[in-house]
Amino acid sequence: MSSGALAGSDGVLRCPWALSTEDYVAYHDEEWGRPVHGDDALYERLCLEAFQSGLSWITILRRREGFRAAFAGFEIAKVADFTDADKERLLADQGIIRNRLKIEATVANARVLADWPAGELDELIWSFAPDPAARPVPRTLADVPAVTDESTALSKTLKKRGIRFIGPTTAYALMQACGLVDDHLADCAARSH
Secondary structure (H helix, E strand, O other), rough: OOOOEEEEOOOOEEOHHHOOOOOHHHHHHHOOOOOOOOHHHHHHHHHHHHHOOOOHHHHOOOOHHHOOOOOOOOOOOHHHOOHHHHHHHHHHHOOOOOOOOHHHHHHHHHHHHHHOOHHHHHHHHHHOOOHHHHHOOOOOOHHHOOOOOHHHHHHHHHHHOOOOOOOOHHHHHHHOOOOOOOOOOOOOOOOOO
């Protein structure tokens, strides 16, 4: 079976992972791999990637609005003020993934980030974006790494700064989702050319 770009029901060539559900098609075409900037926006992606750890991304994608409602729109300053009562509320919230360690990390990370100057999270994350010209364009899914030197370095740097639940694989997923790298396959219509 080919692992290159495949045509969807509309005839458009896409990365194969995007074809299993309409939710994935929309996410793939409109969001994945497009540049994301802003501390709150990147904090949201960081949190959602952490919640995804060990689960399918579709599980998170379909609950994203629930996560946004539960976590005050992922505004760092608001989540940093969450109390133990808020954490208990989150553990009972069926609109999100109710994992105590991930909820604790989300609140703890907001508290760390609330002390950073505005724009620092954005600047730090984007400082790990590799030179696109130095990366080969992936032709098949086998050409797309799960971890890179940059994602390993980003993970280590964030951990040193007190951020939790950010291993090298999660860091690379963040880099892909937020457009630091373009891992749309060579023949994918969503690839920036």
